[in-house]
Amino acid sequence: MQQRKEQLPPGFRGFLVRLGRIDRRWIYLAVAVAIGVPMLAELRLPEVPEKKARATFEAIESIPEGSIVLLSFDYDPASEAELEPMANAMVHHCASKGHRIVFMALWPLGKQMADKTIDSVLKYYHPDKVEGVDYAQLGFKTGNEGVIKLLANSIDGAYTTDAAGTAISEIPLLANVRSVGDFKLVASISAGYPGAQQWVQYADSAMPEAFKLVGGTTGVQSSQLLPYFPTQMEGMLIAVKGAAEYETLVTEKYPVTESPERLGIGRERMGPQLVAHLLIIALIVLGNISMLAARGLKGGAR
Amino acid sequence: MSAPATKPNDTLLWVSLIVFGVVGLSVGKFFRPGPIAEAYVSVTTEVRTLVEEVPAANEAAAKPADGAAAEPVTGSTPPKRIWVDTDDPAIERQLKEGTLKRVPDVAQAVWDVRTPIDNAATAREQMASLENEAEKLSAPTDSTGLTKEEFDQREAARTAALKVVEEKRIVSSPRDSIGIWVGALLTLGILSFLVRDNPFYKVVESILIGVSAAYWMLVAFWSTLVPDLLAKLAPDLVRATMLPGLAQSEDPTQDFLLALIPLGLAIMLLWRLMPKGGWIAVWPLAVVIGTFAGMRLTATIEADFMAQIAAAMEPMAAFTTVPPDEAAIAAAQAAGTAPSPGREFNFGGTLAAILGLIGVVTVLIYFFFSLEHKGVVGKTARVGVWFLMITFGAAFGLTVMGRMTLLIGRFEFLFGDWLNVVK
Amino acid sequence: MLQRTIPMLILSASGLILILAYFSPVTVVWSDTVVGWFNILAGVAFVLGAGNLLAVNLEKISARRPGWAYAAITLASFGAMLVVGLGKWGAVPNPSFPDVHLAGDQDSTQSAYGWVYEYVLSPLTATMFAMLAFYVASAAFRAFRAKNIESILLLGTAFIILLAQVAAGAFLTNWIPEDRWYSFVRAEQLKEIILNVFQTSGMRAILIGIALGTAATSLRLILGIDRSALSKG
Incomplete structure (x- = not known):
């Protein structure tokens, strides 16, 4: 930061130039307001599902009822806000469709994420589902893609027991599941490495025809995954927008009466999102205007 | 933080923060009065009893009849012991039938399971509905028009249901x-x-x-x-x-x-x-690196190289499948087969496929040509840069969405779970 | 020999076993065994990380370096967590084996470990990452300047995506009919085009580039051409 005094042009132009050098904490405050106010006002907007969310929905719809699916929770609290809505909707979708779900995690805190969804969605909306028969929680295992690599050959090669310490051979649900290839669908709710990309590289590539692969991804990671859609990944949910669209699709087909908000978190977060996005646009515009105003000044905008 | 903090500026910032906070929260609390940081859990009591399997009587009786050749059944293998929920109907039946029996001198295991309820309003609703249900179930029922057996059956079901409801307790949880x-x-x-x-x-x-x-x-x-x-x-x-x-x-x-x-x-x-012998750690490191390299080599070549090149080479002329037209239907009827759907040239799709290929090629040229970026190569590389800029622009847009969501999540925690002014 | 040659051989052997298993199913058993070790070592790495943290902070405290009090806080929280987590304090008994305390589940807030996860670790990690929302806004204001055609492309795309991802895009362009040749300027269609055509091809090229780079590096490591990875000692 330069300390030297410089001659600012008078009037509006000077104001614009000064604006460009504003203390960044004002911007932080603006972000807080942009998110806080619409949240307090409970701004809600309708969602129109687009192609990728539809493809994800269709992938889960199209496999026969009662199929065994693998949901890998490859995220942690840092990305929970983006991915939990997808996870909730997906578990509700699979359970409503009658699929049997195997949960696992490639991230150390992923098991906690899965537990949360099991408690708040699976056990809540589908209390008739029995652990071990309708669903199983394998939990976390260290090794990143190494875990997928083992799963591709055998489940019990990667997991000795499930998360509660029951031997894999004692779990009825897994009696006929030898490897990843015996699942009809694999979904990775993924926040980065290891995640959906590794599922493509190590599981889908090993047996491209065996199962459908869908991914729920964070905004940051989705760019990296786009080239895999639609040949290697049949469905993709991009950021909270994708979550909101998917929630809409799921709750339209499988509505719930009690506490529907658990399947509407994504849509809830789209309201503050609108204002935040407008703020970012405004900031970019202001930054550029200020640059134009400062053009030609000594020590001007950089 | 390199912000050159000048005093007046700081004060203004603090004042705005406090004003914004206080005003916002008072407004919020005005519309949503209620305690701060309230937490409820539903409590269920689990009871497990240790039981052991009793060898079936007929099996034991049948053994000697097999003759002396059969291995004598002795007590060499202790009966299998398991912890069970005696309220489970299947277990109850087995205990009655005598195929399972309780292990004497081992106390039952009793503990509470507390499941958090994610929002307080739901918790209160659930509390009320449980009370209602309990009231309904404990009301005396009418026996007219029922045989004694039917009535007893219904009563038993009612008591069982009541027991289940009464076992579910919802309490506030100071710990949470x-x-x-x-x-x-x-x-x-x-x-x-x-x-x-x-x-x-x-x-x-x-x-x-x-x-x-x-x-x-x-x-x-x-x-x-x-x-x-x-x-x-x-x-x-x-x-x-x-x-x-x-x-x-x-x-x-x-x-x-x-x-x-x-x-x-x-x-x-x-x-x-350890302070000494750092080379010792290199051996396991060699396993890790070797395995990692071996795994990656085949995986990336397959998923990221070959599959991506194949995807980039998708048919340049895209066609859309359209419902069969009248002529096709007539022809199919004449031939006795199902009408095949027609195809229509898809201009947009074709353009997209061509653009996509151009993108991949030009960006690769930008990356790989160690030649000077001059002439044709330079121009192509420039197009590649444009594609990259669009790529990064889109990535930035998506990143903004991601980051904002994370902050929204934290605000939901502060405003919702803690201060209880939203939802 | 012990320090260089054997590690090199181990590296090559484990890499080759993995590659071999790709081509011949007979050796899959070997490769799975090696990957199993890899996974265990990945677990040990967490222990190693914790050990390193311990060493660094202990040194800081004993040498009374500036900020040693913070190091003490780190150590105290580390120790407390370790004790409750290894002993499974307050864990919910395992319904099938209520008599074995350590078989219990300590992931609910009922146990000390689960409580710390829910109310300390989870909010802290989440907030750490949420801070990026502020920084991204600040960067948007300071660094996004339209100076030439490249930066205008970057900015323009970001604008379209920012608008189209939220209701603003639909609000601005919904008056355009959906089935005309010019309907691609509708925000949601424009976004699809950017994502599916431009971003996909750009990222695809990057992926191909990375794949070649990874493959080359892996080969160099396995064939022993690049030994820098093992030179630490």
Whole structure:
């Protein structure tokens, strides 16, 4: 930061130039307001599902009822806000469709994420589902893609027991599941490495025809995954927008009466999102205007 | 933080923060009065009883009849003992039939399971509905028009249902309320860094580092090192103390011997912490790097190289499948087959496919040509740069969405779980 | 020999076993064994990380370096977490084995470990990452300047995506009919085009580039051409 005094042009132009050098904490405050106010006002907007969310929905719809699916929770609290809505909707979708779900995690805190969804969605909306028969929680295992690599050959090669310490051979649900290839669908709710990309590289590539692969991804990671859609990944949910669209699709087909908000978190977060996005646009515009105003000044905008 | 903090500016910032906070929260509290940081849990009591299998009577009677050749059934293998929920109808039946019997002198295990209820309003609703249900179920029922048997059956079902309802309790949970306060203060501690670096932030950061290192280590210990390493080295000990559900291995000796290798490698890796002999840790590192390289080599070539090139080469002329037209239907009827759908040239799709290929090629040229970016190569590379710029622009847009969502999540925690002014 | 040659051989052997298993199913058993070790070592790495943290902070405290009090806080929280987590304080008994305390589940807030996760670790990690929302806004204001055609492309795309991802895009362009040749300027269609055509091809080229780079590096490591990875000692 330069300390030297410089001659600012008078009037509006000077104001614009000064604006460009504003203390960044004002911007932080603006972000807080942009998110806080619409949240307090409970701004809600309708969602129109687009192609990728539809493809994800269709992938889960199209496999026969009662199929065994693998949901890998490859995220942690840092990305929970983006991915939990997808996870909730997906578990509700699979359970409503009658699929049997195997949960696992490639991230150390992923098991906690899965537990949360099991408690708040699976056990809540589908209390008739029995652990071990309708669903199983394998939990976390260290090794990143190494875990997928083992799963591709055998489940019990990667997991000795499930998360509660029951031997894999004692779990009825897994009696006929030898490897990843015996699942009809694999979904990775993924926040980065290891995640959906590794599922493509190590599981889908090993047996491209065996199962459908869908991914729920964070905004940051989705760019990296786009080239895999639609040949290697049949469905993709991009950021909270994708979550909101998917929630809409799921709750339209499988509505719930009690506490529907658990399947509407994504849509809830789209309201503050609108204002935040407008703020970012405004900031970019202001930054550029200020640059134009400062053009030609000594020590001007950089 | 390099912001040159001038005093007046700081004051203004603090004043705005406080004004915004106080005004916002009072407005919020006005519309949504209610306690702060309230937490409820639903409590269920679990009871487990230790039972053992009783060999079936007819089986025991049949044994001697098989003649002397049959192996004598002795008490050499103790009967299988399991913990069961005696309220489970299947178990109840077995206990009545005598195929299971309770192990004497072993006390029942009784404990509470507390499941948090994620929002207080739901919790209160659930409390009310449970009360209602209990009231309904405990009301006396009408027996007219029923045989004694039917009535008894219904009564039994009613009592069972009532028992289930009464077992579900919803109570407020101070432990979780305190937790919400702690979480909120820690959240504010991190956010305070935005104003400037300060001791509060530093304390919170130190806690984060300590807790997460320990947490990750524990997760690795319980989820991998115990079942995959310790359980192979000392299966009986692990079964007795940590993992009673561990399956019996077919060949424990081989498991043990094979597990010695990773054990050795683990010790060598941990040798890094020693002041001397750092080279020892290089051996396990070699396993890690070698495995990693081997895994990656085939995986990326297949998924990221060949598959991507194939995807980029998708048919340049795209067609859309359209419903069969009249002529096709007539022809199909004449031939007695199903009408085949028609195809229509898709201009947009074709353009997209061509553009996509141009993108891949030009960006690759930008990356790979170690030639000077001049002439044709330079021009193509320039197009590649444009594609990259669009790529990064879109990535930025998506990143904004991602980051904002994370902040929204934290605000939901502060405004919802803690202050209880939204939802 | 012990320090260089053997590690090199180990590296090559484990890499080759993995590659071999790709071509011949007979050796899959070997490769799975090696990957199993890899996974265990990945677990040990967490222990190693914790050990390193311990060493660094202990040194800081004993030497009374500036900020040693913070190091003490780190150590205290580390120690406390370790004790409750290893002993499974307050864990919910395992319904099948209520008599074995350590078989219990400590992931609910009922146990000390689960409580710390829910109310300390989870809010802290989440907030740490949420801070990026502020930084991204600040960067948008300071660094996004339209100076030449490249930066205008970057900015323009970001604008369209920012608008189209939220209701603003639909609000601005919903008056355009959906089935005309010019309907691609509708925000949601424009976004699809950017994502599916431009971003996909750009990222695809990057992926191909990375794949070649990874493959080359892996080969160099396995064939022993690049030994820098093992030179630490």
